[in-house]
Amino acid sequence: MSIRVEALTKVYGTQHAVDNISFTAGPGVLGFLGPNGAGKSTTMKILTCFVPQTSGAASVCGFDVSTQSLEVRRRIGYLPESNPLYLDMYVKESLGFVAGVHQVPDAAKRIKDIIEQTGLGPEQHKKIGQLSKGYKQRVGLAQAILHDPEVLILDEPTSGLDPNQLIGIRQLIRDLGRSKTIVLSTHIMQEVEAVCDRAIIINKGKIVADDTLAGLTSANPGRTLEQIFINLTNF
Numbered sequence: 001m002s003i004r005v006e007a008l009t010k011v012y013g014t015q016h017a018v019d020n021i022s023f024t025a026g027p028g029v030l031g032f033l034g035p036n037g038a039g040k041s042t043t044m045k046i047l048t049c050f051v052p053q054t055s056g057a058a059s060v061c062g063f064d065v066s067t068q069s070l071e072v073r074r075r076i077g078y079l080p081e082s083n084p085l086y087l088d089m090y091v092k093e094s095l096g097f098v099a100g101v102h103q104v105p106d107a108a109k110r111i112k113d114i115i116e117q118t119g120l121g122p123e124q125h126k127k128i129g130q131l132s133k134g135y136k137q138r139v140g141l142a143q144a145i146l147h148d149p150e151v152l153i154l155d156e157p158t159s160g161l162d163p164n165q166l167i168g169i170r171q172l173i174r175d176l177g178r179s180k181t182i183v184l185s186t187h188i189m190q191e192v193e194a195v196c197d198r199a200i201i202i203n204k205g206k207i208v209a210d211d212t213l214a215g216l217t218s219a220n221p222g223r224t225l226e227q228i229f230i231n232l233t234n235f
Ligand SMILES: Nc1ncnc2c1ncn2[C@@H]1O[C@H](COP(=O)(O)OP(=O)(O)OP(=O)(O)O)[C@@H](O)[C@H]1O
Pocket: 012, 015, 017, 034, 035, 036, 037, 038, 039, 040, 041, 042, 043, 081
């Protein structure tokens, strides 16, 4: 398993943002769902070594997020919810910078391929600050996958994309999920049905469901995924 999470807890003040959660994940697309404030981003930040947990353990590709953060970062691609980008850099320049950080071999060819994969071609010569929200999102995704990581953590990767762009990016995520372990958070149930093999639903820091999509629907006959989500999280 590429991701192992055991009894993971994050406390802010007196609030348990993540409350004793455990799960594992291997290749495929795992949907990470939950209402606002459920603890999704906090879990993702712990997995990517951006914030330390209060207790419990997490590892990525066998490396502990607390004690082996460099090894984890080498193997993980992360698109944070806020998608922080260097707005004064040109698209290609920013990808060159990220390729340098990760010492990507044959960087020019890799950048060309990634620009093609993420549909950035028409905008590649612009400054990032001049891009529309959807194209900025593509740059964030391109940066996350540039070093060909085994594990991808994507926090609401399709927010801001128009319906045409959505199809392309969801297809890309599905393709990447054939060989990589992807954890993807989203509020769009249609997206979960389109790209995820399995879903974890988290509410108030706790896991309230962890199953394949087929498993979730057969355990809740006659209910849509949206109804299942509301039923499990609306208390
Ligand atoms: N740095 C922080 N300091 C204090 N509380 C925090 C901090 N970061 C997150 N929290 C709290 O932890 C809880 C979980 O937040 P988190 O961002 O993980 O939720 P989320 O599931 O990603 O929500 P959303 O869907 O709105 O993005 C929230 O109540 C939030 O206010």
